[in-house]
Amino acid sequence: MTATPQTPQNTASSETGARAILSVKGLTVGFSSRLVLENLDLDVQRGEILGIVGASGTGKSVLLRSVLGLVQRQSGQFIMFGHNTEKLSRQERLAIERRLGVLFQHGALFSSLSVLQNIQVPMREYYTLPQRLMDELAISKLELVGLSPDAAHKFPSELSGGMIKRAALARALALDPQLLFLDEPTSGLDPISAEEFDDLISTLRDTLGLTVFMVTHDLDSLSQACDRIAVLAERRVLAIGNMNDLQKNPHPWIKSYFTGKRAIRQWDKN
Numbered sequence: 616m617t618a619t620p621q622t623p624q625n626t627a628s629s630e631t632g633a634r635a636i637l638s639v640k641g642l643t644v645g646f647s648s649r650l651v652l653e654n655l656d657l658d659v660q661r662g663e664i665l666g667i668v669g670a671s672g673t674g675k676s677v678l679l680r681s682v683l684g685l686v687q688r689q690s691g692q693f694i695m696f697g698h699n700t701e702k703l704s705r706q707e708r709l710a711i712e713r714r715l716g717v718l719f720q721h722g723a724l725f726s727s728l729s730v731l732q733n734i735q736v737p738m739r740e741y742y743t744l745p746q747r748l749m750d751e752l753a754i755s756k757l758e759l760v761g762l763s764p765d766a767a768h769k770f771p772s773e774l775s776g777g778m779i780k781r782a783a784l785a786r787a788l789a790l791d792p793q794l795l796f797l798d799e800p801t802s803g804l805d806p807i808s809a810e811e812f813d814d815l816i817s818t819l820r821d822t823l824g825l826t827v828f829m830v831t832h833d834l835d836s837l838s839q840a841c842d843r844i845a846v847l848a849e850r851r852v853l854a855i856g857n858m859n860d861l862q863k864n865p866h867p868w869i870k871s872y873f874t875g876k877r878a879i880r881q882w883d884k885n
């Protein structure tokens with residue numbers, strides 16, 4: 616069954632034919648007097664899995680949270696689904712928010728809610744639906760991410776790390792998003808669970824036509840799941856391309872990340 620709430624699609628026609636589903640233009644974000652991102656530009660193409668990498672503290676999560684409107688910016692614009700997010704009415708903003716799914720670092724499930732109730736949080740936030748329909752929808756999302764319906768009534772404290780990630784992904788998919796944000800989705804998972812999670816993301820992209828914006832440190836995810844990789848350094852996107860492009864990049868951090876000992880062991884494995 617796939618009874619899905621009708622997501623009002625934004626009506627403006629400017630997105631038709633546009634390849635970028637999200638454009639970040641001239642983004643500057645700072646805290647106190649320290650700038651974390653400065654005049655950053657980035658396009659996320661429709662249907663791609665874009666990996667965001669960079670040394671710790673370079674602002675990957677800040678970038679993700681800024682796009683979601685959770686961090687205030689000094690300047691910059693976001694063009695999402697062809698619409699400048701600054702110029703939206705409340706109705707239009709809600710319609711755009713319904714097309715986004717987010718998996719925060721560590722899952723961020725509500726500990727006092729069951730898995731089923733966690734998945735229903737976005738449904739309650741954006742729609743008024745009968746409980747029975749929300750239950751059916753939530754169970755279908757559990758199946759989509761490979762969790763058995765038995766997990767529905769468990770609480771986050773009763774789940775393994777891998778199950779928490781899957782439950783959080785089910786919640787991120789609750790509203791059938793078109794653009795999915797993942798913050799370190801495989802951190803804390805053993806290599807096999809991480810690989811299964813990468814496969815799941817790729818399968819969901821292929822079957823649901825999702826676009827994925829994924830912050831990650833995981834070289835496996837970068838090589839197996841991502842179509843392109845954006846490297847954050849010096850407060851901006853310093854380079855963007857596929858693995859081959861980045862392996863040829865002479866910048867010291869990029870070179871060491873993509874061709875250093877850890878990377879070579881990785882490529883040997885694949």
Ligand SMILES: Nc1ncnc2c1ncn2[C@@H]1O[C@H](COP(=O)(O)OP(=O)(O)OP(=O)(O)O)[C@@H](O)[C@H]1O
Pocket residue numbers: 646651669670671672673674675676677678
């Ligand atoms: N709310 C905040 N207030 C003040 N400083 C912040 C805030 N959020 C982030 N920062 C700072 O911004 C910088 C970038 O943080 P961010 O979490 O984006 O790094 P990151 O690249 O995701 O790092 P990691 O790979 O370690 O997760 C850090 O120096 C962090 O301390």
